[in-house]
Amino acid sequence: MVGTTQTSGCNFERRIVVYLAVQSIPMIPIRFASLVALMGLFASPTHLQITLESTDLPQGGVSYPLVNTLVMDFGLLDTDGANAVWDASSLTSLGDAPVTPSPMSDASITATLAFNSPFNSSYQCDFFLPTEFPDLGIDLGIPLDGFNSFYQTDASHYAIAGIGLSSSGFDLPVTYSDIDEFFPLPFSYGETFSSSGAFTLDLTGILGYWLNQTREVTADGWGTLILPSGSYDVLRVKTELVATDSILIEQLGEPFAIDRVQTIYQWWGEGMGFPLLEITTTLGIPTISTYQDLQAPSSVHDALAAAGAAFPNPVRSGQNLQWNGSPNANWVAFDLNGKQVASGNENCWTVPASMPAGSYLISRDGQTEQLVIQR
Numbered sequence: 001m002v003g004t005t006q007t008s009g010c011n012f013e014r015r016i017v018v019y020l021a022v023q024s025i026p027m028i029p030i031r032f033a034s035l036v037a038l039m040g041l042f043a044s045p046t047h048l049q050i051t052l053e054s055t056d057l058p059q060g061g062v063s064y065p066l067v068n069t070l071v072m073d074f075g076l077l078d079t080d081g082a083n084a085v086w087d088a089s090s091l092t093s094l095g096d097a098p099v100t101p102s103p104m105s106d107a108s109i110t111a112t113l114a115f116n117s118p119f120n121s122s123y124q125c126d127f128f129l130p131t132e133f134p135d136l137g138i139d140l141g142i143p144l145d146g147f148n149s150f151y152q153t154d155a156s157h158y159a160i161a162g163i164g165l166s167s168s169g170f171d172l173p174v175t176y177s178d179i180d181e182f183f184p185l186p187f188s189y190g191e192t193f194s195s196s197g198a199f200t201l202d203l204t205g206i207l208g209y210w211l212n213q214t215r216e217v218t219a220d221g222w223g224t225l226i227l228p229s230g231s232y233d234v235l236r237v238k239t240e241l242v243a244t245d246s247i248l249i250e251q252l253g254e255p256f257a258i259d260r261v262q263t264i265y266q267w268w269g270e271g272m273g274f275p276l277l278e279i280t281t282t283l284g285i286p287t288i289s290t291y292q293d294l295q296a297p298s299s300v301h302d303a304l305a306a307a308g309a310a311f312p313n314p315v316r317s318g319q320n321l322q323w324n325g326s327p328n329a330n331w332v333a334f335d336l337n338g339k340q341v342a343s344g345n346e347n348c349w350t351v352p353a354s355m356p357a358g359s360y361l362i363s364r365d366g367q368t369e370q371l372v373i374q375r
Helices: 032-042 109-115 299-306
Strands: 004-007 066-068 081-087 127-132 146-152 157-167 170-184 191-203 207-227 230-249 256-269 277-282 285-292 320-322 331-335 340-344 348-350 358-364 367-374
Touching: 081 230, 109 146, 109 157, 109 170, 157 191, 170 207, 207 256
Parallel strands: 081 207
Antiparallel strands: 004 191, 066 285, 127 146, 146 157, 157 170, 170 191, 191 207, 207 230, 230 256, 256 277, 277 285, 320 348, 331 340, 331 358, 358 367
16 A cells, blocks of 8 residues: 655755766766766765665566575664664575566466556556465365565555466466555655555465555665675665464364564665665564675676676775676776776776775776775
8 A cells, every 4th residue: 555755854965866886877978087076076975875766676587696694793783874884794694595586578478467467557567576385284276386476666666566376387366455565766764654565365265365564664774784795885774564464274274363573674785676685573583684695696797797887886905896898998997086096908807905995987998987995
């Protein structure tokens, strides 16, 4: 259901309209002196406030290198506010959990009619996530393979609009009677949002499932998240979720209900699709935690490289920076005073460990982009 959004009196004096780092927008050739003057706007602060847009959310056909982890540092949860630093550099992977959203072009015919029809704009979705059906330990009498959850990102919100129950290659589409909105778009630091969601699955004589829930959402912090792969500018989004799941399995008799009260902390980076770090707590104790292992190959890297953008960006001193482009093309890196700090003719650069942190410019293949180096 459409929620309510409020904006606090936060100071947005440093909100930056033009962000050049890691963008695939062709750069207009301008004189270097003018470019340095323009890029001086980025010199302070180095870390940027992020406003979440649809392009920062999951994209169909892109693989995201999520891994499971165990979080014991409660300081990650307690830290909020402006220009915060969350140090999660000690996290270790407990197992890969990569996620690849499917584009709507891959949806079944029945799901397309429900979730990708121009005649049903309220439920028009942008991608779906396949999920295996849990093993209930009993034979339900029908071959359920799993279900697909259908998401919206290109409207005015990030939301889940329904599911498709998969059986023998077909989907039984079931829409949310009250669309579950995660947060509105765009979404910025200091904003709050309230929403509700409701869903009913009724396979008469077989299975019934009813969901009712509310969300209280706050963009409660922005700053720097430090992961094992490097440092990233992030927006922290905190969600208080209160839900009731009611389940009826006919073979087991009476329905039963499960109440859930959870707090979900998400650290979103620009263009990263899924949260760089997500921690779900129950009664204040972290129960489910994932982060993106950006040291592992993924189509996030591939997409950035294909666009010609230098990656990773920000990059840490001593780390390898790389990009696609013309073979043996010359490149030059400058500081914001116009002083040349490095050059070469390869499609990569190992940033010296002695390189001071800050904003730089790197010119190659006829384009120039901002590069942020962090220690």
